[in-house]
Amino acid sequence: EAGVTQSPTHLIKTRGQQATLRCSPISGHTSVYWYQQALGLGLQFLLWYDEGEERNRGNFPPRFSGRQFPNYSSELNVNALELEDSALYLCASSLGGTATPQETQYFGPGTRLLVL
């Protein structure tokens, strides 16, 4: 069974540009989560999508946004990039639905974003 996949693996942008990161969940999973892993800060929760709807978001500015497509894949968009947005962005998926808080999240390899 294929795991969570993310693309691209690396992304280099300059300040002010926009970045688009993509995630494909495990087949059968409807929930997708996005996290930012900056050096020394652990994983910071960004966004949670389930069944195409945004269910929750973390304490990030509105320039961090995303969406979930009908096939449950997801995109994370970061507008007006700032230097401090440089980090590893991890996507995770789970079965979704009402049992979501208890479910194991399966993580992808991440996209490393570097903002120059």
Place this chain on the structure above:
Amino acid sequence: AQSVTQPDIHITVSEGASLELRCNYSYGATPYLFWYVQYPGQHLQLLLKYFSGDPLVKGIKGFEAEFIKSKFSFNLRKPSVQWSDTAEYFCAVNAGGFKTIFGAGTRLFVKA
């Protein structure tokens, strides 16, 4: 607001020694508790989780964790570590708000 504290940023132990990684959380009720591990060059993966029942939870690769409600702790233990346990370990908490909060992580280095 719920939070997770992993007070040890780096830990170095010798192969065969016992290990305890600390995790404390702040939340009034009993949350869902997780330990994840990230081996070098690999994806983050689940070690174990606790929802209810026996406060001593056994996970993969010989790890276990004990939920102590009075101390708001969920420490990870292993009686005898191996060199292959070198990794970064994350404690995580979900208080039912559909948002999992991760600690900052503990980097473990096991000396051969």
